[in-house]
Amino acid sequence: MKxxxxxxxxxxxxxxxxxxxxxxxxxxxxxxRLWRAVFRGSTLVGIVFxxxxxxxxxxxxxxxxxxxxxxxxxxxxxxxxxxxxxDQQTLIEILTANISxxxxxxxxxxxxxxxxxRDEVYNLVVEKVVRPEVVQTWTLxxxxxxxxxxxxxxxxxDPQAELxxxxxVTPRLLSVPQSSNPLMAGVRTALLGSLWxxxxxxxxxxxxxxxxxxxxxxxxxxxWLTRLIQTNINNLAGVPSIIYGMLGLAIFVRSLEPITxxxxxxxxxxxxxxxxxxxxxxxxxxxxxxxxxxxxxxxxIRAVPxxxxxxxxxxxxxxxxxxxxxxxxxxxPGVLTGTILAISRAIGETAPLVVVGVATYITFDPSxxxxxxxxxxxxxxxxxxxxxxxxxxxxxxAILTLLGLLLGLNALAIVLRNHFRRAGGNL
Amino acid sequence: MIQIATQGLSRHDLARQxxxxxxxxxxxxxxxxxxxxxxxxxxxxxxxxxVTAIIGPxxxxxxxxxxxxNRMNELVPTARTEGTVRFMSQDIYAPDxxxxxxxRRIGMVFxxxxxxxxSIYENVAWGAGLNGFKxxxxxxxxxxWVEKCLHKAALWDEVKDxxxxxxxxxxxxxxxxxxxxxxxxxxxxxxxxxEPASALDPIATLKIEELMRGLAKEYTIIVVTHNMxxxxxxxxxxxxxxxxxxxxxxxxxxGPTNQIxxxxxxxxxxxxxxxxxx
Numbered sequence: 001m002k003x004x005x006x007x008x009x010x011x012x013x014x015x016x017x018x019x020x021x022x023x024x025x026x027x028x029x030x031x032x033r034l035w036r037a038v039f040r041g042s043t044l045v046g047i048v049f050x051x052x053x054x055x056x057x058x059x060x061x062x063x064x065x066x067x068x069x070x071x072x073x074x075x076x077x078x079x080x081x082x083x084x085x086x087d088q089q090t091l092i093e094i095l096t097a098n099i100s101x102x103x104x105x106x107x108x109x110x111x112x113x114x115x116x117x118r119d120e121v122y123n124l125v126v127e128k129v130v131r132p133e134v135v136q137t138w139t140l141x142x143x144x145x146x147x148x149x150x151x152x153x154x155x156x157x158d159p160q161a162e163l164x165x166x167x168x169v170t171p172r173l174l175s176v177p178q179s180s181n182p183l184m185a186g187v188r189t190a191l192l193g194s195l196w197x198x199x200x201x202x203x204x205x206x207x208x209x210x211x212x213x214x215x216x217x218x219x220x221x222x223x224w225l226t227r228l229i230q231t232n233i234n235n236l237a238g239v240p241s242i243i244y245g246m247l248g249l250a251i252f253v254r255s256l257e258p259i260t261x262x263x264x265x266x267x268x269x270x271x272x273x274x275x276x277x278x279x280x281x282x283x284x285x286x287x288x289x290x291x292x293x294x295x296x297x298x299x300x301i302r303a304v305p306x307x308x309x310x311x312x313x314x315x316x317x318x319x320x321x322x323x324x325x326x327x328x329x330x331x332x333p334g335v336l337t338g339t340i341l342a343i344s345r346a347i348g349e350t351a352p353l354v355v356v357g358v359a360t361y362i363t364f365d366p367s368x369x370x371x372x373x374x375x376x377x378x379x380x381x382x383x384x385x386x387x388x389x390x391x392x393x394x395x396x397x398a399i400l401t402l403l404g405l406l407l408g409l410n411a412l413a414i415v416l417r418n419h420f421r422r423a424g425g426n427l
Numbered sequence: 428m429i430q431i432a433t434q435g436l437s438r439h440d441l442a443r444q445x446x447x448x449x450x451x452x453x454x455x456x457x458x459x460x461x462x463x464x465x466x467x468x469x470x471x472x473x474x475x476x477x478v479t480a481i482i483g484p485x486x487x488x489x490x491x492x493x494x495x496x497n498r499m500n501e502l503v504p505t506a507r508t509e510g511t512v513r514f515m516s517q518d519i520y521a522p523d524x525x526x527x528x529x530x531r532r533i534g535m536v537f538x539x540x541x542x543x544x545x546s547i548y549e550n551v552a553w554g555a556g557l558n559g560f561k562x563x564x565x566x567x568x569x570x571x572w573v574e575k576c577l578h579k580a581a582l583w584d585e586v587k588d589x590x591x592x593x594x595x596x597x598x599x600x601x602x603x604x605x606x607x608x609x610x611x612x613x614x615x616x617x618x619x620x621x622e623p624a625s626a627l628d629p630i631a632t633l634k635i636e637e638l639m640r641g642l643a644k645e646y647t648i649i650v651v652t653h654n655m656x657x658x659x660x661x662x663x664x665x666x667x668x669x670x671x672x673x674x675x676x677x678x679x680x681x682g683p684t685n686q687i688x689x690x691x692x693x694x695x696x697x698x699x700x701x702x703x704x705x
Contacts, residue, residue: 222504306502307541311606313502315554315613316531325553326543 060396061168063143066154067183068161070131071098083125088118091125098129132183134390135161168397177363178379182390187398189362193278193373194347194405196366200282201289201346202339208286209293209342210335216294217301218323237291245355248284253356256280262370276357279369284356285349289342296338300331332420340413347406350377376402450475450617450647451496455510458491458500465491466676469510471666473617478639478648480658480684483668484699488676489651490538492668493619496649497533498526515616531558534615538622540602542594542609547586550594550605551576555612572612580608581638600631607638611646618642620650624657636661655700659688667696 073083076094086094092113096104107113113121126132135158138150143165154163176186220226253275258264260275260283304327312322328335359372360382366373374382376398383395449472456469466488473479481489491500498519500506511518519529542550551573552560562568567575573590577583582604586597594605603623610618620639624632632654639648639661652658658665665688666681680687680696691697 305541307537307539308543310499310502310535310537311541311543311609313499313527313530314497314535314537315609316527316558317554318527321557330544 057396057399059139059141060393061400062140063166063393064138064147064150064154064163065166065390065393066135066137066158066161066163067132068135068158070133071129072160073126073130076125076129083130084122086122088114088121091118091121095121095125095129098125103128127181127184132181134182134388137390137393168393169400170397173397174401177365178361178374179363182388182394185394187376187379187401189365190374190376190379190398191401191405192365193358194375194377194402196278196369196373197282197285197353197375198343198347198409200279200369201285202343204283204286205289205293205342205346206339209290209338210297212290212294213297213301213335214323214328217298218319218327233291233294237295240351241288241349242351242355244284244288245352247287248280248352248356252280252283260370262368265370267368267370274357276359276372277370278366278373281353281356281358281373281375282369284352285346288349288352289346292342292345293335293338296341297331297335300334300338301327303334304330329420333417336413336417336420340410340417343409343413344406347409348377348402350375350381353378376405448475449473449513450515451649452513452516453492453495453510454513456492456495456512457509458488458495459505459507459509460503461505464673464675466495466668467671467673469676469678471678471681473647473649474664475647476643476645477663478643478650478661479664479666480662481649481651481666481668482653482655482658482699483676483679484670485653486674486676487668487670489668490621491676493621493649493651496617496619497530497535499530499535501526531613532615533617533619534610534613536603536606536610536618536620536623539626540599540606542597542602542605544593544595546591547577547594547597547605548573548590551608551612554609558613576608576612577605579611579642580604581634581641582608598631600627600634603627603631603635604638607635607642611642615646617647617649620648622651622653625653632657655688659684667691667693667699669695669699 076083076098081090083094095113099107107124116124136154142150151163154161173186174191175188176184177189178187179185216226216230252260257275260277260280262277262279308326308330309322312326317325353375358378359374360378362372362374380395380398380402383391383398386392451471451473453469453471456466456471457464458466469492471492481493483489494500495508495512496514496519500508508520512520514529514533518524543553545553552569555572556569560569560572574583574587577586582601585601586592586605589596594602597605603626607618607623623639624635627635636657639650642648643663650658650662662684664682665684667679667687668676669679671677680691680693682692687696688700691700
């Protein structure tokens, strides 16, 4: 009779003995160190790319510039007085003598030249008569490490041109509008456009989003309809922004044109005969960030402990009193975090604005929600697509402005959030 | 239930005119969470101005029954209540009864101290102000009332110099007494206490128990507790709950605390209070 085959270990099993534990701690520690290295590596990759971005922008924003003048300012000096020191009267004479009659008529249409201040006239002379132009630009790295070679090269190629170390980010950049001359151009129009649009976006999306979140979390009954709505909100947060642009074009620019162009309110801007206004753009971006705000506010409201709600109901508070006095103050830091994310998204959006019909070249400030506008990302895009190298310097400077604006708005929201967090409610 | 106390006549006076001498009566009370029946056929009469303790093992539906007395279960979306709960002979689940008004007249203290993230003063004053507290008419001002409630909750001496500090800055035991002050500030007729001392240390627990005895002179108190000694110390009546074979809570025995602890009629009660199970 054959014995059934039993593995030797099976035969020697004694279940009464305590189990043996293998000494595996070194290998477990090794594994843990390995993962730490991986995570550190991914952080490093992120830092490297971020540094590269900043390096790139800084490299373009500062550096040597060779500027050539159409007319040498020295030749304009009258009676041995430098152009910079001439009085207004002489400057006006120089101006009228050196510009075309067409340009002069255009200038005088806005009022007699004597109406301008002396500095304004001087700027006009520089802009229209001296007409400085960028001959060549160099990057920051070249300017720092090869300054001598740059000077030699500039002197050789264009002895007339002046070589300056120029920061493209200047207070002037923020205060002057767009221009076809990169030395004169600024982002004032775009900056104001961005601020206006963001303001409208927040004004629309914040109350609507928080209101919807309160309804969905506190009031709605859980059924298939609310689940459907919830799923759709989650999906909408991931819809490509260009789709929102199409939506904005169809609804705000076309269908609601009387409202978005301001015509319904008796407001008519001769330059905008349609709904391609700040209001349309703000509403479109508002739709775009609405799901983000709703989802974040919902999560914040859900995180409010049930004990707080019970405490409020327990002293005979109604639902609204509970929400207003306890749930919302407690959820506010989370709600504001969501709003920070939404603002950041809205301020950097480009694609939907292109569809909604943002102006790319515009030199006057937006005067209200019904005016034509451009925004910083559009301005940056427009400058980077120009063939001249100096516009890329300008674009880099505008990027720094955009980053600064983003940082400023986020800082504001963070200050607000910390205020609510410290208060721990409405104490 | 709906009628508002007439001027000059307190609600306690009204209550005394009621036909019944019970604060709360339940008839065939069944509470479901979804399809699960959490408590089964509870018939219980709670005496006025006495302390009634509800004891029993974990999961036997003590807290569920307690929360049915002020319609707190409605905050759980799946909860469903069958049968009648009468407060001063009025059915609080009748369609024309406002749950907010029920909770205003039947206050509650919770297991975990849960003061509002407001100042100590506001914690007490908020509920009262919300429910139409009126100054003047020869009655206390809000400041006086807050002081009185904090006195009754044996907290005044500890917080009188820091009324503007957050209620959350207090210790756990103080927070729970603040919650009691908050509950009595709206002048309820009944105070429900859901294991009010289970999150506290023995000294804080003792203070809460003393407080309960003191408050019993003015209020009907119903307290759920895990702690049998606590039930024996503070209560006049005790209800013993347990689970049946469907894991639904049932009322086994109800009577004066002395009798329940010294001479229980039901063997299940006896084995529980002598510590043989639960």
